[in-house]
Amino acid sequence: MNRPPYLRGGAARLLFGLTAALCLVGSSMAGPLQTSAERKTAEKVAKKVERAKSRAANQAKEEQEAVRHFQKEVARYVRIHENQLARLGGQKGVTGQGLAAAIAADRAKAKQGDVFLPEIQPLLRRLIAEQLKGPDTLAARKAVVEGNPDDEKESVPVEPHVNAAYPSGATRSTVPPSVLLTLPPLPECLHYRFVGRDLILIDSIAQIIVDFLPNATPAVGVK
């Protein structure tokens, strides 16, 4: 078969052309915005967040009971916070440290587990694990690490103790929205945060640690 030279590489050219065309089509189908892998990951994360939203709405009865007791303790703390704030002259006249000292004095005998009651602890651990373990949780795991004082080079170390001040210069862990949507809601003056694997309950104005739950997150990597 004596084919002319321009036809000899025909098959190779055809293959090359087809590959290029497929690449173009593939990339355009993924959208000009993201690669298909990124888009798929984002879609999975969005579904996970949706599941977290509906999870909060469908709590089992025994869970509701544990949450009710926990919220009673939270309300007790909020009263202390508000009383001390009022005693010091309200938000305008008070510094975080002044309020922290007053609250710590008021709760001098408080200990770990007073607010994070033993009955709520397994539930909190389970709710957190649901959002951080298993498929499609990388984004949440990364968020927990970002800003976590145990993982941030630039942060001052934080040692969780009840009534300890959250140090100025310590970073704050990002709490993934999926975790926040499943954990029992808190009033504005209280926040959940992570320090290493511990979950802390922090007064967001006084910046003191109200309670903590050791090893609340499963041991998970972010790779």
Add this chain to the structure above:
Amino acid sequence: MKSRIMIRRSVVLALALFAVGSYVRVDFSAQSVAPVTLKLPLKEGSIRFAVIGDTGRGNSGQNEVAAQMTAVYKEFPFNLVIMLGDNIYGADTPADMERKFGLPYKALLDKGVEFRAAIGNHDSPNQRFYKPFNMGGERYYTFHPPKNADGKSDVSVRFFALDTNYLEKGEIDWLEKELSSSVSPWKIAFFHHPLYSSGRTHGSALETRAILEPLFVKYGVSAAFSGHDHFYERIKPQKGGIGYWVSGAGGSLRKRDIRVGSALTAKGFDSDYHFMIVEITGDDLYFQAISRRGATIDSGVFRRPGAAAPQATVTPSEAPVLLVPVPVPAAVPAVSPAVRPTPGVAPAQPSPTPRSR
């Protein structure tokens, strides 16, 4: 014979190296060359603001960016600066606040420029009580641009400052309520964690995106500014035609952190500190990202999604646009006590819009 060949080869090699060296030298110097002109519409009555992110270190990078902002202000008077979080790294005693905020931006503060902050992961939430950040005691809040010289606040633009470090149900519900009731054509959100980013270190905050993006699309948010990744990146318009910018190198820098070849990037810059200036006039948002050396690293115009034009587009300018040359001091910029207020821009009054919950 062999030695002749060797000599020839050496000469060729030397010439090649010289050519490459010259090219590289020219290329580098081009980046540090003093700038020339500022290009925005500079239209009377337009809404103007600057954008800075990840600033609060009190280091030379932050100070040099601040000096450049002050220089730009003379040509482009703006009365608002939005801060994208990580406003104060490390300790936040009054002395720290001064070193990491008050001093670097003193010249602008003295002119009455209003700063509005969002909280980052390095920030204490109590920054909401720090008066110069104008947060009205709230972690998340909304406001219109400060009043202009004529004393009017322009309601065609509404800003939404969010706390993405702790995005709980209360904040999500609040945002939905505020967005749904807003009639401002321009809804601009700013917050710390980028919904889209090509950063190797952090990248897109996917969980935050899963919450915020549907609200942004549903209620017509036009543009969003974030920090966290320490570089500049303009993202290709995403769902709903929303424009996203990452501007997290106002005082922190992570060189070569943008993933090369990322499908998200319209324009990226990760080799120096920077800030942004923005001008809104009608349905167009003009932007310019400027390095601490005064070089324009990106500029263009972004059409408001849903505006009369057929499609939201970002049109980068063809040629790099440079600013007025400014000597960059090594330390905190000296502030002249005799600075005269720029005509046409009245000192803005802080006007926090209380968050309704």
